[in-house]
Amino acid sequence: METTRALGDHSAHPAHHLPVSTVGILQNTLLPSLSLHSSLSLVAYTAARVTKRVELKDWLWPSGLVANAWYNAVVHPSFSENIPISSALSNLSWPQKLLLGGVTVWGTRLFYRIASRSVRRGKDDPRYDGVKQESGFWNKAFFTVFLPEAVFQAVIGLGWSVPFTTGAAGAVTSPPLDYAGLLRGLAVGLFTAGLGMEVLADAQIEHQKKQSDDLCRSGVWSIVRHPNYLGDALVHASFAVLAYASGIFHPVSVLGPVANYAFLRFVGGDKENEATQESRYKSQNPSKYAQLEDWRQKKNSFWPSVKEAANPWTWALVAIGGAGIVVESGLRRYLRA
Template sequence: MADSTSLDDRLVDRLTERLRTSSRVASSDFKMTTGDIGILKSTLLPSFGLYSGLSLATFIAAETTTRVELKDWLWPSGQVINAWWSAVGRPMHETGISFSDAWASVSWTQKLLLGGVTLWGARLFARIASRSLARGKDDPRYDAVKKEPGFWKSALFKIFLPEAFVLSLISLPITMPFSMGETTLPLSLNSLGTVRALGVGLFSAGFALEVLADTQLELHRRERDDLCRHGIWSVVRHPNYLGDTLVHLSFAVLNLADSFNPIMFLGPVANYAFLRFIGGDKQTEESQEVRYQVNDPHKYQQLKQWRQEKNSFWPSVRDLINPWALAVVGCGLIGVVVEEMLRTTFTA
């Protein structure tokens, strides 16, 4: 009985510490308050500090090996590290509790969040790292920028640290929940369950979309040397980036069922903006157009035709009934059923 009481006391102390270091907006409205600034200080700045340190180390390794693509290794792995540090590592460090005690104070929805981030990040990291090692040289997307005069002298401040800041914004849905109290939304239990199911469904669909896109692209490249335009790639030109967008949106939606602040929706918005207008499909197609026009006229013509036939990111109305699009929706529904079974088993 004494041991149980001691454990309960430690959990209460740990939760009290989380509440003490956070501020929340009132449930009646979502206008910006001084509390929001406090939340940003407790999440955004620590995230930027973590990512800046990791980016500096990555920059040193990238300059040494002349491989800019090493920053892409940090993109998924850094988010996984940050999520686990926020949820478990930071409470252990600040309050002295054990891993099991810290894990016990994480809610089921937050465990889903951590599991989703870990599954997504580990798979993407393995994908990026394996392709990089097999290629044996830098990603062709970065060949042009490396030819710019004085590239390495300015790369840390023009590329690596700015991406660290973007990552800090993207990570809001996976860091803020662990410095906040209970949900700010006055929802019924049934509504909370529906919201959680929506988050799980979005994650499952997005994750399936990424896996299918990467797998089919890899198989296509082993057999042919033209553009991959079949399978899931017949829905949009960049299904992997669409999948990534759905995954990050799911992290914010999941928080609607637990610790929520509207500021965390800056995460999926920042991720979407980065994929559409900075990196992602914009950078990929700009690189493809330059390389194909010079080295592969056949692919260049395919790319021009593909742009006329398919949207870059979001499916057109006619592509919503594409069998592959429906298969992705099915994967989302399967994810909801599996989560329900797991929750019934482990929380009963």
């Protein structure tokens, strides 16, 4: 049985450890992240204004969060400790490497999905057609649209910036040693199941669009109305579970997945998506609008109902999560051999 110390590798980045107080952690993680995301948001806003495409802020969402992870995990310690980038990367503990890899894989896949869809469409996302008609939209858009999302991104980034920046020195609680391995497996399972749900949701809806103009209601879309958002929430939750299992957890980092969930549910996720769908379908596609109304009565928006335990697609995702656990375990043993 591995100990929490072995899992967390408390020696990682010894010179990079920072004060464990909540105020100290926020000063050294949240403030730099706010600066990073605000700067990137200004660049995205400028490009969006020039091209008249608000959706460029969506390109920034995954790429900015990946940049945040690499800055906190590798770039900042490299400069602060005056060591090569490669050394900063190799100094990461296995859980930190797993965390960095997870954020990178999630963000890269999402960026490709958003960017490729945008390029194929050749024009702005229809979700933003309405807001662009508002008087003086572009003059206030940085402060009303782009900057608020930068703040959300900075808080979401706490899910990994705290474990990267403080490591074991910032940990205030750890699981019993007997459960550390189980919790790490749970984290890996949540990540792979969530990522798998996102990939399947995107692939299935693209296939549906090629077949007919009906609402996508099969595959993982038969579990909830917005499986891609649920998958995203599972991915971000897995980061907090991994940090706790590895002895590099501070409660502040929980703000990351909580902020991500809040954004997906109440700001720019399923709430915004369905409001746009309802308005568009009602005026342009009454048949699809009727399907949406019917689907609302049958399926939950975000969290599955209890009856989805009998849905074969639910078990397919469980199997994907299990496969991820097996692969991670084998890779960890091989690299440590």
